[in-house]
Amino acid sequence: MSDSTNFRDTLEVFDNPSPERNFTIEHHCPEFTSVCPKTGQPDYGTVVFTYVPDKLCVELKSLKMYLQRFRNEGIFYEAVTNRIMDDFLAIVKPRRVRIETRWTPRGGLNSNIIVEYPDPS
Amino acid sequence: MSDSTNFRDTLEVFDNPSPERNFTIEHHCPEFTSVCPKTGQPDYGTVVFTYVPDKLCVELKSLKMYLQRFRNEGIFYEAVTNRIMDDFLAIVKPRRVRIETRWTPRGGLNSNIIVEYPDPS
Amino acid sequence: MSDSTNFRDTLEVFDNPSPERNFTIEHHCPEFTSVCPKTGQPDYGTVVFTYVPDKLCVELKSLKMYLQRFRNEGIFYEAVTNRIMDDFLAIVKPRRVRIETRWTPRGGLNSNIIVEYPDPS
Amino acid sequence: MSDSTNFRDTLEVFDNPSPERNFTIEHHCPEFTSVCPKTGQPDYGTVVFTYVPDKLCVELKSLKMYLQRFRNEGIFYEAVTNRIMDDFLAIVKPRRVRIETRWTPRGGLNSNIIVEYPDPS
Amino acid sequence: MSDSTNFRDTLEVFDNPSPERNFTIEHHCPEFTSVCPKTGQPDYGTVVFTYVPDKLCVELKSLKMYLQRFRNEGIFYEAVTNRIMDDFLAIVKPRRVRIETRWTPRGGLNSNIIVEYPDPS
Amino acid sequence: MSDSTNFRDTLEVFDNPSPERNFTIEHHCPEFTSVCPKTGQPDYGTVVFTYVPDKLCVELKSLKMYLQRFRNEGIFYEAVTNRIMDDFLAIVKPRRVRIETRWTPRGGLNSNIIVEYPDPS
Amino acid sequence: MSDSTNFRDTLEVFDNPSPERNFTIEHHCPEFTSVCPKTGQPDYGTVVFTYVPDKLCVELKSLKMYLQRFRNEGIFYEAVTNRIMDDFLAIVKPRRVRIETRWTPRGGLNSNIIVEYPDPS
Amino acid sequence: MSDSTNFRDTLEVFDNPSPERNFTIEHHCPEFTSVCPKTGQPDYGTVVFTYVPDKLCVELKSLKMYLQRFRNEGIFYEAVTNRIMDDFLAIVKPRRVRIETRWTPRGGLNSNIIVEYPDPS
């Protein structure tokens, strides 16, 4: 796997224009693709971000470029979803965030992964 | 019936990439088939897993291979659903899991079975 | 009306494969037919069972055969629904069960009957 | 208006087959028609009964005949709904009942009336 | 059966405002009701008129009053549809007309009748 | 199999009220049931009649009673559809008729049969 | 009824920007209202224009103002549809045009009127 | 691959009850499964038969048993569809037949195969 630090640096932010409010931002990214580390075959999915910003908002074009960096990356569904969460928390530092990945069928099975911050338990 | 231990060994796991979180994984498996122990006729159904992993995640291709081993197995709806739960708990050891099987009609009747861990009562 | 005991004996059970769990079984039976005791005309409906088994599960083919025995039986909607509940409780002895019958229109009216154990009040 | 007592006598009942239970009966009657007392024009609507029987159940064909008696009766929406409730309570004496009438448009307006026993306030 | 001539006289017409054109008029009448001559029970249906007027158009309120006259008339589906056609042809004298009646279920059966002028064969 | 002549005699007709026209009658009968001659299990289906009457129309209640006579009759899908056609042609003698039967699934398969008069080839 | 000439003068046109072509223009006007000349009650409907312009196109705001002039006009469905056609032909002089009015229910009946130029017969 | 002759012999026929007519029979078989000869993985699909019988009709249970024989057979989509056509033509000898197979996704691709007799070109 590539060095995660490099991917994360692609994410750019700008100042939250209204940090005095708790407001919600959703980004739907239906063109995500990465590579299965076991078979070498491409995976396709949708990534949905739902977050309440604190001091920063993620810049949309940089988010697209960040997600494109996984295009030729070999990584499991569970790992990529958590890695996106790690990067998002490190750079955007939101008050709350939920990241869901929904994957097209592979071998007759299809999967969804849901990660939330703060921890829902 | 075959020795359950053998089927269970087909399931492979990998380390949960983020065990510090409680996140949710869903797998939809619409191509399940087994055999009715009473009539010898094939049954068809969908198996849906929804779980919060602890230290381990189930590897998707091994889950497919595991489910395929029931292809020629004579077993009731209720038994196969609970047996999948037993195997899943033994190998994946999740924090929480819900397994639902939904079956196509037989003799004009169609059935669903829902098993949860920990026990919902 | 025929002797209810005879119908009940058609129901076969098998040992609950996982009595240590509280799990849920649903059976949808859309091809039920009986006869109106007032007009002698056939009635058509769907019977839905939702139950948590205790020591026993109902065998599906015997459930089909049991329901077919009402095919030429003259009996009201309310009576047949409660009689199925009585038989189900006597033979399957579930922890919980809900039985709903949904009937096609007669004389421009259509009806549903819902019976639950334990009593919902 | 005709004598309400006569209409009420059309309703027939039979013994609740399982008075030891609280179970629910729904009857949908989409072919109700009466006459507007102001314009003399016919009104069309659906009457929905949802009740928990006590000692008695309403016989379905008599319910149909009872509702047909309003066919040429001049009566307002609100009055007919409450009069059906009065008759139903007097004859069937249920533990609980909800009666809803839903009317087709008149002059570009359409109406629903909902009456419940015991009183919901 | 009542004297058809009387019913027919309820239909009022007005001069086609543009007889130089072949234009099309549709009237949907979803609140038709008559009585089954065999059982004495009410029937419910929709009547749809589609016609090209010649010198006359049917006045809409009179059409409603005309259809209401069948409210307590005992008449078969096939007969009422053809009788409406006879009356419409006699009074409105259209260039072309199609009349379709669609009936709610009776005894588990539901019917549609379609009559056209000129004859479609 | 029972003597077909007897069933056929259940069908009653009445005089076509408008034999001078070619008009179309549709009857949808969704509550048909017969018995599989091979397994002895009940079959369920819908029968749809679409016909242009000549001198006679089929009476609806007799059509219902006729179809009910198949309730305990062992007969294949193809045979029952053609037998209904034979009986309908013999008694109603329509100018044109199409009969379609649509059956609920058996053993995971579901079937439709379509017969037309005159022959469509 | 008011003098039709005045209404018609509300329609404004502009030069067809491409008279060398046969192209199609559609205008959907779902907010039309006029008054029933018989009952004095308001009618509501949609007017749809589909035309191929010749030398002129109708200006959209003037079309809206023109249609609004019918707001307090007592006029039958058939008459208003043909009058709009007359005005449209007189002012816009299209190569082809189809005008359809679709009306909300009145007294349980709803109607559509369709007029075309040149005549479709 | 197994000997095709053996599979074919599973198909049973019965005499067409009305060979004097050209009527149509449809069978939908949504639970077909075979094995990919390249990967050894199971394939899942639906087989639809639409045919006009000549002297013989296919017996439905034997058709189910015949299709089940492909359960563990390694065979391509194109080959299995044509082989079913060959067997159907050899045993049932219909006047006309169309066989369509519709397959669930494999590797992100999903396929349909359509074969007709007589040849459509």
Add this chain to the structure above:
Amino acid sequence: MSDSTNFRDTLEVFDNPSPERNFTIEHHCPEFTSVCPKTGQPDYGTVVFTYVPDKLCVELKSLKMYLQRFRNEGIFYEAVTNRIMDDFLAIVKPRRVRIETRWTPRGGLNSNIIVEYPDPS
């Protein structure tokens, strides 16, 4: 109005990769906006191109830039649709092309314009 020649020059083309074939290209552009020349208010619509290229294809980004140049242009629906057709014909020189504009409601009216080359008459 601005000089049309300038807008047209924004369109870029590239060589048709397969001029030996008649193949079809569709571009849906749902984000078109221009200005009403009468009210100064913005109009919003979709432009759909369907064409068979000859020697040239339109480059997609230049098409987007071309359409954006109408953002502050005062122009009627009919004129802009024909002007886009003129520019497309002048620069792309297709074998066939159809351009449709679909506009959001203005003052309660919504419009569509359809232009085709060669002329459909």
Add this chain to the structure above:
Amino acid sequence: MSDSTNFRDTLEVFDNPSPERNFTIEHHCPEFTSVCPKTGQPDYGTVVFTYVPDKLCVELKSLKMYLQRFRNEGIFYEAVTNRIMDDFLAIVKPRRVRIETRWTPRGGLNSNIIVEYPDPS
């Protein structure tokens, strides 16, 4: 651009199992991705093949591998669609084939390309 010959060689074929018939094969490939040669950004689309094979059929896994080779290829929509057609004709040599590509929005525009053999003009 890479050498087209190399991509083409990825396509594998097998002998048409029934070349004596004209039958139809459809493959839906919703996970196609290539790169825009102008912006360097990824494009996403669906490729649909519909063909009548002659002596050869395309092997499905090789078709998947072939399409994956465009993953990092800079190529226009029109060019890639025609190049797939060229490769398909060269290797599979079908009697007839239609290839359609449907692309997700770029810059607010979305496109479809349709190529057919033999030429539809």
